[in-house]
Amino acid sequence: MKFVNAKSAAEALSALSAAGGKGMLIAGGTDVMVDIEAGKHNPEMLVDVTAAKDMLGIRIEGDEIVIGAATTLTDISTNPIIKKYYPSLSKGSGVVGSHLIRNLGTLTGNVVTAQPAADAAMAVAPLDPTFVILSADGTTTTKKMGEMYAGFGKSTLDTSKELVKEIRLAIPADDEKASFVRLELRKSLSLPMLNCAAMAKVVDGKVVWARITMAPVGVGPVRATQAEEWLAGKELSLENMAEAGRMALLDAKPRSNPLRGSKEYREHALPILVRRALEGIAKQLGLPYEA
Numbered sequence: 001m002k003f004v005n006a007k008s009a010a011e012a013l014s015a016l017s018a019a020g021g022k023g024m025l026i027a028g029g030t031d032v033m034v035d036i037e038a039g040k041h042n043p044e045m046l047v048d049v050t051a052a053k054d055m056l057g058i059r060i061e062g063d064e065i066v067i068g069a070a071t072t073l074t075d076i077s078t079n080p081i082i083k084k085y086y087p088s089l090s091k092g093s094g095v096v097g098s099h100l101i102r103n104l105g106t107l108t109g110n111v112v113t114a115q116p117a118a119d120a121a122m123a124v125a126p127l128d129p130t131f132v133i134l135s136a137d138g139t140t141t142t143k144k145m146g147e148m149y150a151g152f153g154k155s156t157l158d159t160s161k162e163l164v165k166e167i168r169l170a171i172p173a174d175d176e177k178a179s180f181v182r183l184e185l186r187k188s189l190s191l192p193m194l195n196c197a198a199m200a201k202v203v204d205g206k207v208v209w210a211r212i213t214m215a216p217v218g219v220g221p222v223r224a225t226q227a228e229e230w231l232a233g234k235e236l237s238l239e240n241m242a243e244a245g246r247m248a249l250l251d252a253k254p255r256s257n258p259l260r261g262s263k264e265y266r267e268h269a270l271p272i273l274v275r276r277a278l279e280g281i282a283k284q285l286g287l288p289y290e291a
Helices: 009-018 032-037 073-078 080-085 087-093 099-104 107-112 119-127 225-231 238-251 263-285
Strands: 002-005 023-026 045-048 058-061 064-068 130-135 140-144 149-151 162-170 176-183 194-203 206-215
Touching: 002 009, 009 023, 009 045, 009 130, 009 162, 023 032, 058 080, 064 080, 073 080, 073 087, 073 099, 073 107, 080 087, 087 119, 087 176, 087 194, 107 119, 107 162, 119 162, 119 176, 119 194, 119 206, 176 263, 194 263, 206 225, 206 238, 206 263, 225 238, 238 263
Parallel strands: 002 045, 023 045
Antiparallel strands: 058 064, 064 162, 130 140, 130 162, 176 194, 194 206
8 A cells, every 4th residue: 555645735635635535534543454454444544644734734824714624633632722712612622532542533534424412523614614625637616514514424525536624713703602521431432422512692681693503413513404494583591491401302313322322311301412512612601591
C-alpha cells in the first residue's frame, strides 16, 4: 500500500486523482485503520492530511468560526474561540474516546464515519455547520449536517475523490446558546447509550427558534423537529422543556443494543436528556427555572 503525506488539500486531491479511485483519505485514522484491518476497505493508497496546513487550525473569519477539517478533537476541545462561543462543542469534542484518540481523531472524521451516536458530531449538529467540500475534479461544494449521512455508518462523502477542507459555524448572538449532554456507561470509552444537543435563540424568555438533535435514534444526529416547532414562541420554562422532551420521542426510533441499553430504556431516558439539554441553555441565559 502506498502512503502519501499531503502538505495541502490540493496535494491530497492530486494524489487521490492519481490513485484512480483506489485511494482513501485519512486524518487521524482512528476508525479507518481499524476498518482496513477488518477487511472493510482495501485501498491501494492512503492519503494523510494531518500535515495539510490549509486544513488545520481554528480562526474567526467575518461572522464565522472556521475549523480546519484536519484539526484534532483535542485542539477543538481546548481552543479558546470554541470555549468562548460554543462550550457545548468543546465539551462534546472532549469526551470522544480516550486522550490518545482525541489527539489523533478529528471532528470531520467523527461526522464522516457516520456513527449515529458520535459525540463530537452530535455536539456540532445543532450549530448548523456548513461543510466545505473539495473534489478531485476541481469543484467546490457545501453540505449541511443532514446531507452528510447516507445511512448507518455510511457517509455521502466519497473519500476516494473528495475531502472536507473546513467546517464553518456562524458566531452566535448573545441570546443564542447551545448545550450537549450524554448518557454513558460508567468509566466507558465507548459510544454513549444516548446523547443529545440543542441550540436555541431566546428573546425575553421566549423561544424564537430551537434546534434539538438526538442519537442513536436513527441515521446520524436526528432532529426533534416536532418538539422544535412546538417550542417556538413559548417560554423556556421547566414545564415546556419537559414537554419538548416528551415530544422528541415523536421523531426518535431507538433500537435495542445489548451493550448500551434496550429500546424501552432509551425511550424512557431520552425525554430526560432533551430536557436537560434545554435546561443547559436556560442556565447559560440566566433564565429562572427550577430543576
